[in-house]
Amino acid sequence: MNNLWIRPATEDDAETITELTDAAFGTPEEAQIITQLAADGDSLASLVAHNDREILGHIQFFKVWVDGEDIACGLGPVSARPDVQKRGIGAGLIRFGLTLMEGSGRSHCFLLGHKEYYPRFGFSADLAAQFSGPWSGPNFMAKALTETGPSSGELTYPAAFGA
Numbered sequence: 001m002n003n004l005w006i007r008p009a010t011e012d013d014a015e016t017i018t019e020l021t022d023a024a025f026g027t028p029e030e031a032q033i034i035t036q037l038a039a040d041g042d043s044l045a046s047l048v049a050h051n052d053r054e055i056l057g058h059i060q061f062f063k064v065w066v067d068g069e070d071i072a073c074g075l076g077p078v079s080a081r082p083d084v085q086k087r088g089i090g091a092g093l094i095r096f097g098l099t100l101m102e103g104s105g106r107s108h109c110f111l112l113g114h115k116e117y118y119p120r121f122g123f124s125a126d127l128a129a130q131f132s133g134p135w136s137g138p139n140f141m142a143k144a145l146t147e148t149g150p151s152s153g154e155l156t157y158p159a160a161f162g163a
């Protein structure tokens, strides 16, 4: 998509992020997670994608602990506004956000998501299966962001996930 910019979200964006996340998922739970992550200090990055006029997408990254150490991150929720999906907004947010997390030294990124979509960004269910935590199965995926991170461990998620 032309003229797409990605920047950190500000407090003024909160309402728009909630509206767009509710519209993309069709339920309020995902936006509530975003709000609670910020309130609890567990957000690592909240990014919006916008064109010249308006916000079209959002992605959330948050802390994940491995064996009690705050070294990894989680991705989600991620949303593109329903009327502009499948135009690269989600992919742009995911690639930009992963670069940011890699640059900040996070060892891995974990997510629960569509198993057809995330492997193109380097996510693997086999890698995630080496870690124990609140989720498992083919939709639980991981990507290593450094070569020096742990190859297994127990994951702790933020309270926002109720896990």
Ligand SMILES: CC(C)(COP(=O)(O)OP(=O)(O)OC[C@H]1O[C@@H](n2cnc3c(N)ncnc32)[C@H](O)[C@@H]1OP(=O)(O)O)[C@@H](O)C(=O)NCCC(=O)NCCS
Pocket (backbone or CB within 6 Å): 024, 025, 078, 079, 080, 081, 084, 085, 086, 087, 088, 089, 090, 091, 092, 112, 113, 114, 116, 117
């Ligand atoms: C998933 C989402 C963030 C992707 O963003 P997007 O800007 O629409 O997607 P992109 O343009 O980057 O990528 C398009 C690709 O994503 C795929 N895709 C989109 N939604 C998908 C889904 N639910 N399951 C599998 N693949 C999906 C498309 O089929 C397309 O694949 P192709 O490139 O092989 O044709 C967006 O569709 C969305 O907000 N969906 C609703 C909320 C949601 O499900 N969030 C993610 C939870 S894991």
